[in-house]
Amino acid sequence: MFYRIVNEQIQLHLTHPHQTEELFALTDRNREFLKAWLPWLDKVQAPDDTRSFLVEQQAGLAEGRLLTMVVRYEDAIAGTMGFHKIGTTNRTAEIGYWLGEEYNGRGIMTACVQELIDVGRDYLNLQKIVIRCATGNERSRAIPRRLGFELEGTFRRAELLYDRWLDMEVYGLLLETD
Numbered sequence: 001m002f003y004r005i006v007n008e009q010i011q012l013h014l015t016h017p018h019q020t021e022e023l024f025a026l027t028d029r030n031r032e033f034l035k036a037w038l039p040w041l042d043k044v045q046a047p048d049d050t051r052s053f054l055v056e057q058q059a060g061l062a063e064g065r066l067l068t069m070v071v072r073y074e075d076a077i078a079g080t081m082g083f084h085k086i087g088t089t090n091r092t093a094e095i096g097y098w099l100g101e102e103y104n105g106r107g108i109m110t111a112c113v114q115e116l117i118d119v120g121r122d123y124l125n126l127q128k129i130v131i132r133c134a135t136g137n138e139r140s141r142a143i144p145r146r147l148g149f150e151l152e153g154t155f156r157r158a159e160l161l162y163d164r165w166l167d168m169e170v171y172g173l174l175l176e177t178d
Contacts, residue, residue, distance in 0.1 A: 003072075006115045010108055012069040015057040015080070019070055022077045024050040026100050033101040037137050039161050057082075064088065067119075071099065071112055078103040081112050083120065083129075091127040093120055097143075110143050117147065121175045129173045134159070134166040144171035 003013040013019075024047040027034070035041045044050060060066035068082035081097035095116060097109050113131075120126035131149060133140040145151075149171035158168035 004069075004115055004119070006111050009074050010111055011072045012081070012112060012115060013072055014061070015054045015068045015070055017051050017054045017058075019077060020047050020051040020054060023054070023070060023080070026077050026079070030100040030102075034098060035162070037134055037140065037161070037166075038098060039159065042162075067124075071097075071103075071108065073103055073106075073108055078108060081109065081116065083116065083124075086124065091125055092130065093124065093126055094130045094132065096132075097140075104139060110146055113143055114147060117173065117175075127175055129175065131171045131173075132158075132168045133171070134161075135169055136166070141169060141171075144173070147173070149173045 003011050005011055024044070027041070027044055027050065031041055044053070057066065057068040060068070065086055066082060066084050067086065068080060068084075070077045071079045071081055079097065079099035081095065083093040084096050086093045095113060097113065099109055117129060120129055129149075130152075131144040132155075133144070135141075135154065150173070152170045152172045155168045155170060157165040159166045
């Protein structure tokens with residue numbers, strides 16, 4: 001199976017249905033933590049829901065629409081991340097990510113996003129990468145700022161999260177192109 005070594009502790013693995021149980025367990029034990037910023041938690045109630053997600057991600061990879069990976073930290077699944085909405089015509093992609101609460105604050109996702117930027121530039125020939133973060137999600141917003149993304153603007157009421165609207169900051173990184 002394809003994977004990338006980020007450093008001695010971190011690897012990125014393509015998603016696969018064999019990861020169902022471990023990924024569901026991580027999601028389930030972090031449900032309340034993740035609900036603060038992610039809208040899909042109520043749709044993941046059983047391992048079969050996670051399996052369906054993993055199968056969908058494989059199909060999206062085969063179609064060239066996305067590239068989703070699990071983040072492994074010290075050989076345990078710590079979260080997921082990847083390119084969503086890969087646009088081949090304009091050579092753009094959007095990065096999305098999440099980690100379980102116990103993995104926050106260790107620099108894991110910053111290292112993983114840097115690795116994904118390298119993949120986008122070197123293998124997908126992307127000219128621009130976008131990250132959207134809720135304005136109140138300080139940890140998530142810190143990642144694009146650390147990696148040299150520029151704030152391009154704020155979409156007001158961009159996402160309905162359960163019972164409240166979130167404004168989303170949009171960060172962009174232009175890559176060198178041929």
